Amino acid sequence: MKLIVDRDVLAEAVTWAVRGLSNRPPVPVLAGVLLDASNEGLTLSAFDYEVSAKVTVDAQVDEPGQVLVLGRLLAEISRSLPNKPVTITADEHKVELTCGSSRFSLQQMPTAEYPTLPTSPDPTGSVPGDVFTQAVSQVAIAADRSDTLPILTGVRLQIEGDKLSLLATDRYRLALRELTWNPADADAEQTALIPARTLLDTAKALGASGSVQIALGTAAGGDGLVGFEAGQRRATTRLLDGEYPKVSSIFPSSVDSVAVIETGALTEAVKRVSLVAERNTPVRLRFSEGQVAIEAGQGDDAQASEAVESTLTGPDIEIAFNPQFLLDGLGALGTHFARMSFTQPKSPAVLSGQAEADGDADETYRYVLMPVRFAS
Secondary structure (H helix, E strand, C coil), X not given: CXXXXXXXXXXXXXXXXXXXXXXXXXXXXXXEEEEEEECCEEEEEEECCCEEEEEEECCEEEECEEEEEXXXXXXXXXXXXXXXXXXXXXXXXXXXXXXXXXXXEEECECHHHCCCCCCCCCCCEEEEHHHHHHHHHHHHCCCCCCCCCHHHHEEEEEEECCEEEEEEECCCEEEEEEEECEECCCCCEEEEEEEXXXXXXXXXXXXXXXXXXXXXXXXXXXXXXXXXXXXCEEEEEECCCCCCCCCHHHCCCCCCEEEEEEHHHHHHHHHHHHHHCCCCCCEEEEEECCEEEEEECCCCCCCEEEEEEEEEECCCEEEEECHHHHHHHHHHHCCCEEEEEECCCCCCEEEEEECCCCCCCEEEEEEEECCCCCCC
């Protein structure tokens, strides 16, 4: 094998391909990245039976061939090379990388032992890349980060015709994003539970490519898989098993009070006040006509308070939240104003966005936050 490839192109492609590889693979060859040089260019593939990644980049291929080398090592080397073209050659045992005066020699791994990647998926539908990236990031924040209940570490993706919804919860908050997409079948109805971290990494990597194609079920190369494709990048991941809890009942059926606050002002105030909130202690929000008072700390501990202008419809309410959970939701809104809907101080509150202070709520994204009981 012999080829020449741009340094930045190689570094970006290898880094993306190996991002999901385990640091301790059950089989040594699963730590590898497969380089396949052909008339189409250079294709890099990685697969650990859970996540697969495949990307094709432009390269001047003088001699086609296929080699397998340690993926993370190749990524580190390619990122550290000088900004010059990279020449890759291979014999029976070694892979040589030459870039300017830098020269690296890597041991080949046995390609015969490398597993076959899932087939390229047939799309179930497509969605604009920037919309998909934003939607995933808005929802993934609410997925559980512990492995106590593995099913809650996933994002539930549900398709009903041209409607696609993403939902995640860790029992203390819930995030739901609904959007319109372009299905291959107008009557499609499918549900998948995708690991949140993998979905977030994939969405960030593919979102800049214009349009992202999503494939579910047998279309993804086999049951239990979901496939993504954008530009020259393709990825699959294994779905989580199990029945996702029925959480639709968490959304309040009625609302007593609604407050509208400038998102940035509330975010900065909560950040400042929460500096005195010790671990696992809440910030208190007192909503009244014209303002919301934000307080943290009590007794002999450090205390802080700040008031932010707001409008309130309905009775005054005092409620407390985990400050980081509240900040996560505010950061995900992406709108100039935040709208908070309440029933009772001990009932879940719903956070959504709106473009103008007196405008309509944008309920395509809703973030439900469980209140924290506070002593008083």
